[in-house]
Amino acid sequence: MGGDNKYLGYLYVAPYVAGLLLFTAFPFAASFYLSFTDYDLLSTPRWTGLDNYHKLFTRDRTFDKSLKVTLLYVFMTVPIKLAFALLIAVILNYRLKAINFFRTAYYVPSILGGSIAIAVLWRYIFAQSGLVNMIIGLVGLEPINWFGDPQNALITITLLRCWQFGSAMVIFLAALQSVDKSLYEAASIDGANQWHLFRYITLPLITPVIFFNLIMQTVQAFQEFNGPYIITEGGPLKSTYLLPLYIYEKAFKSFDMGYASAIAWVLFAIIMILTLAAFWSSKKWVYYAGDKRS
Amino acid sequence: MTASFDLNPQKLLATSEPATAMEIKLRRRSRISSAMRYSVLLIFGLIMLYPLIWLIGASFKTNSEIFASPSFWPKDPTLSGYIKGWETSTPYTFGRFFWNTFLIITPKVIGTAISCTLVAYGFARFDFPGKRILFMTVIATLLLPNVVTRIPQYLLFRDIGWLDSFLPLWVPSAVAGDAFFVFMLIQFLRAIPRDMEEAARVDGANTLQTLIYIVVPMLMPAIVSVCLFQFMWTMNDFLGPLIYLSSIDKYPVSLALKLSIDTTEAFDWNQILAMSVLALAPSLTVFFIAQKYFIEGISTGGVKG
Numbered sequence: 279m280g281g282d283n284k285y286l287g288y289l290y291v292a293p294y295v296a297g298l299l300l301f302t303a304f305p306f307a308a309s310f311y312l313s314f315t316d317y318d319l320l321s322t323p324r325w326t327g328l329d330n331y332h333k334l335f336t337r338d339r340t341f342d343k344s345l346k347v348t349l350l351y352v353f354m355t356v357p358i359k360l361a362f363a364l365l366i367a368v369i370l371n372y373r374l375k376a377i378n379f380f381r382t383a384y385y386v387p388s389i390l391g392g393s394i395a396i397a398v399l400w401r402y403i404f405a406q407s408g409l410v411n412m413i414i415g416l417v418g419l420e421p422i423n424w425f426g427d428p429q430n431a432l433i434t435i436t437l438l439r440c441w442q443f444g445s446a447m448v449i450f451l452a453a454l455q456s457v458d459k460s461l462y463e464a465a466s467i468d469g470a471n472q473w474h475l476f477r478y479i480t481l482p483l484i485t486p487v488i489f490f491n492l493i494m495q496t497v498q499a500f501q502e503f504n505g506p507y508i509i510t511e512g513g514p515l516k517s518t519y520l521l522p523l524y525i526y527e528k529a530f531k532s533f534d535m536g537y538a539s540a541i542a543w544v545l546f547a548i549i550m551i552l553t554l555a556a557f558w559s560s561k562k563w564v565y566y567a568g569d570k571r572s
Numbered sequence: 573m574t575a576s577f578d579l580n581p582q583k584l585l586a587t588s589e590p591a592t593a594m595e596i597k598l599r600r601r602s603r604i605s606s607a608m609r610y611s612v613l614l615i616f617g618l619i620m621l622y623p624l625i626w627l628i629g630a631s632f633k634t635n636s637e638i639f640a641s642p643s644f645w646p647k648d649p650t651l652s653g654y655i656k657g658w659e660t661s662t663p664y665t666f667g668r669f670f671w672n673t674f675l676i677i678t679p680k681v682i683g684t685a686i687s688c689t690l691v692a693y694g695f696a697r698f699d700f701p702g703k704r705i706l707f708m709t710v711i712a713t714l715l716l717p718n719v720v721t722r723i724p725q726y727l728l729f730r731d732i733g734w735l736d737s738f739l740p741l742w743v744p745s746a747v748a749g750d751a752f753f754v755f756m757l758i759q760f761l762r763a764i765p766r767d768m769e770e771a772a773r774v775d776g777a778n779t780l781q782t783l784i785y786i787v788v789p790m791l792m793p794a795i796v797s798v799c800l801f802q803f804m805w806t807m808n809d810f811l812g813p814l815i816y817l818s819s820i821d822k823y824p825v826s827l828a829l830k831l832s833i834d835t836t837e838a839f840d841w842n843q844i845l846a847m848s849v850l851a852l853a854p855s856l857t858v859f860f861i862a863q864k865y866f867i868e869g870i871s872t873g874g875v876k877g
Contacts (some may be wrong), residue, residue: 283822284699284700284701285700285701286698286700286779287694287695287697287698287699287700287703288694288700289694289702290691290693290694290695290698290779291691291694291695291706292686293691293746293747293748294694294708294710294747294748295693296742296746297687297749298713300728300747301721301725301728301743301744301747302713302716302721303617304721304728305720305721305723305724305725305726305728306716306721306724308719308724308727309720309721309723309724310721313586313722339773364612366616366801369609369612369613370613372606372609376610376613380613380617382619383617383620384616384617384620386621386624386859387620387621387624388857389804389855389859390624390803390808390856390857391853392804392808393807393808393826393852393855394808394810394826394829394830394851395829395847395848395849395851395852396848396852398829398833398845398848399624399627399843399848400847401833402630402638402841402845403623405628406637407639408639409626409642410622412639412641412642413642416642435730440867441620441623443707486625487824493715497717498594499717500717500719500756501717501719503810503811504810504811507810508830508833516747522719525719526811529722529723529726530726530815535723535727538723539724540613541724542719542720542722542723543675543720544718545717545719545720546717546720553715559778564749
């Protein structure tokens, strides 16, 4: 505020600065350092240069498998989840009377979905004689071996996370509701049909929100831990052994802190590269109001 | 009025005889498509919520019935899942684990609300050297995957002797460690006009008094939603307690559930399902209560603003 001491603001942000240094900046730097060491918690970290990274990329077949599974999981989950969230938000946006009821109903899985209880539930409904196979049986199809077959196990986790499309949907819905209705009227008079309205008016106007959801969901998906830890325990044949699970087991089961940090940094680098690529490409497809382009 | 009437020949056409028939057709078509939308939404909604409905029903089933029919309705309802599940195979009941969850959540939520409000106020209402860079770190932290900081955080808490206590779960949040909330409150604060605050300052209030008596009441709906989200996230948090807590008497509900999967005998499914229902109950309750609060918060905010 004008007239105040120009350092007064520091007083208020001081807790944040302390937390940033202690719990974010220092651990961030420390984990980079640790990734070049051999550290088993018993002795002091021993500098080993690029050994960890060299081993990761040349001799660690578990890492290869885990990386592939992680990328497959992210590229499967994020687009399906966002497409679904957008589709339902668009349907809800047609001034339906029960919009609040449906919005709540669809949002509930997102609120609960991170809970261990839901992961437990997933174990039961995808079991060999569980709910999903019973319903499949009613339709007259063969039961699916969800957890025994490496082809299917990852799909159960993808389904769990897609089931939680609600939070992305709520954000999409808010954006859709803020689109200026007069734009639709003007275009309708010019003979545009529903698809044209969506494709050439709605979609460009909500690209900032699509961008936001895309980044947040991708960063989140790369860190998926509860699903594979509880539902499939990484199996079968490591087909759901996502990188966060591998990092956890290396760090807190075999206490190989240096190696686990190296895996964490590879994962971080992948997320960073994808995020930066998204930011870079956003200049081409994200529309910001007040932009001079047309 | 008349000018715009003249300029719009299509509207004139629309009121003439043949177009009325078309209008009826259009209206009928829109009614059909809205019926379609409702059915799509209803069917999807049912598919989505059925696992939860089934979970509640199955928690009252006998173990032999759980994998016998896809219906959610128990044939011979029993409370044995709840009674036996509550006891657990540990020396403690689930009451203890709920109490632990409560002990983790309460200080964490209060600490988050206070620290994030202070910090957001600092960012939104003051200018100080380095503010831009500091604000950029808020955004960067927002995008930073926790996976890179987790191991050194663990080592730090080990070195200061905080392992197997609630401190590692409380303290980072109490210093505005959840950048998402800081960011959210800053966004809200930017939308609140400063006239009232300036008037209070002219009347001699200092910045802290202004924050407490003017800003916080106006920011209340946003602070409530911060508390709400922190409650849900902490309720669901699994990895934090998993890494930091080792003695069973400190376990929150999330860890206790995992423990009961590992230790309950293979066929006592209804115990695990019953405890899952209880584990979800607080979040569900708070969500439905707060929905109402949100709507009130938005409408009163709208009247005042």
